[in-house]
Amino acid sequence: MDHLFTPIKLGAYTLSHRVVLAPMTRLRTIQPGDIPSPMMADFYGQRASEGGFVLIEGVSISIVARSYLGAASWFDDSQTAGWKAIVRAVHAKGGRVFMQLIHGGRQSHVEMTGGVAPVAPSVVPFEGVALTKDGFVPVSPHRALDISEIPGIVEEFRVAAKRARDAGFDGVELHGANGYLVDQFIQDGSNKRTDAYGGPVENRVRFLRECVEALISVWGADRVGVRISPSGEWGDISDSDPEATFSHVAKVLNDYGIAYMHVIDPRIKGDETLHEGHAPVAAKSLRAFFKHPIIAAGGFDGASAEALVAAGDADLVAFGRHFTSNPDLPYRLKHRLPLTPYVRAAFWGGTEKHYSDFPTYDGVSAA
Template identity: 40%
Template sequence: MTALASDSPLLKPITLGSIVAANRILMAPLTRSRAHDDGTPSDLQVEYYRQRARAGLVIAEGTQPSQVGKGYTNTPGIHNDAQQAGWATIADAVHDEGGKIVVQLMHAGRMSHPDNSGEQAIAPSAIAPEGVQMFTKNGMKDIPVPRALETDELPALVEDFVNASRHAIAAGLDGVEIHAANGYVLHEFLSDSENVRTDSYGGSADNRARFVVEVVTAVSEAIGADKVGIRISPGHAAGGMTEKDYVDTYLSLVRQIDGLGLAYLHVLIEPTDPVLAAVKTVWHGPLLLNTGFGLDSDRDALEGLIANGTADAVTVGRPYISNPDLVERWTRGAELNENDQATWYGGGAEGYTDYPTLSEVSV
């Protein structure tokens, strides 16, 4: 792999709302399960994000906005003062390295287990993900049927996102990304299969988009829309999702949030999917593209997506796991560290903070 040209679109800065990113090789959110049991970030996480601060923007891992929103083991929260203090240490570490960082607010919805959260999962409808199991402290278990939310409970759920957002800004983070993708609660509301409600939050595309719009609007009003991004994954089958009527749903959602002045729209999708082209006709802000399991490690292909206008920036996941200095490696055309998948979730420093940088390799 040759070095990038000095005028490569990957290396150009980009303004995302109130955030000025130094380059367009952004770090995608990655669940790594290294937080303490109570959801407070660990010292290992501080070091992990400090090492990767040269990403144009670090989008930190999915973080629960409430206890019932917790899905997996050892994921961080940001809904109380102790968790805020932990995130403040992370924010300081990234900023000290000259980086920018937002946290992804991920309410797991039905993708949860009482062994992990201590709570019965909640969802738009009482439908469990078919054939999906979850790792718990007591081993792999089937995910139980969630409790369907009552209409009068929804304002409190909106407030959970608002509260978490305020904690994020108080911690000194640069903003939040609202996770409306990958089979979690906001994605579940959008789905015509997982959402079978008969109130004003179910049925039509506009109704199924309504709750997500309410969350995004409320968070934007609380902390400023220029500090808010949103992630979507149209038609993505994660967590047993079976969306069918998703084109109209996402067009409705994006139309309704387009005028809020959000920092960005983050789309997990194959770049040739016609839904992406449709979404771009109604979205007028910065668009971040995550190609999922397609082009993540193909630097030149990602560069081309920015050059041809498919996206304004790209988010990269797995290569950042094993290459904390990914921007430097891609800039210089250097070889990448190999990724150890056995260490992705849980554990300690191995496979988390011990991957060498180029400068360490050359010593």
């Protein structure tokens, strides 16, 4: 684990290791109101480490941006105290914490959007689900955004970034992956517009550019990251030429000089492994176009993460599933200790059980 546990400069910050807590929607907010719960502060604090990097699960920037009942949001002052508690918990362990900001776009339901139709770049029928009080249900029919509405959504990203700054976060990550609104604009399977936001890839990344610039206006480029998912399948997303599209995206992000690009490997779809045994390819393919730090995500264990960083294909590795059940994952990986198996049934909603009650390795040994 020599490479995973060497320091690295990530934008404005120097980290002591390269094991990142991936952003994972866990549906543990207090309802109604999407209030960050005390158990969320426990969860993030437990998984923070000295000089480590924590990414907070996707936080919806408005009511219309919501996709899943119980998921995180920040568009109301009533949510502020809970987010400040999470920041304190991570900082108390010496960690750095970025908030991931998201707009679900067409991936939603009228029960989550305040009764209005979900929005998207274009109306393109697709197979998708949202989470409501009735469980996972088919998404509601969506409508295409009028070009005059787009600046308002960009402004919502800026306001959310300012809220995160004022609460003490260390930076923000734009969720441009997994078939949500930013990704819907980027990929031509979901973007059929003929105006300045559609057609050639230069136009399709315009919304991404404007959102990145809004975040940079609050934080500066060295405290902003962007997550993308080349060839991802979540949200029934697709592109006719993903290699050309995402190499262009990587070049655009490189020119902004952002802190990092966070790349999800296409062998992963949400919390499922699609292609067992396949080598990671996404970060390596984009390395030629992005010269700043790359975080790779998608089905890694300690050995494969170490190999990826050693090869220079990525600089840090984000862990999701293994981090759910191993709050001290960096320690366990560094010392090659056994990992506690994750509990898939607790991924999407629930109580503290199999969420914030997993012991550290020392706790397991003591028990």
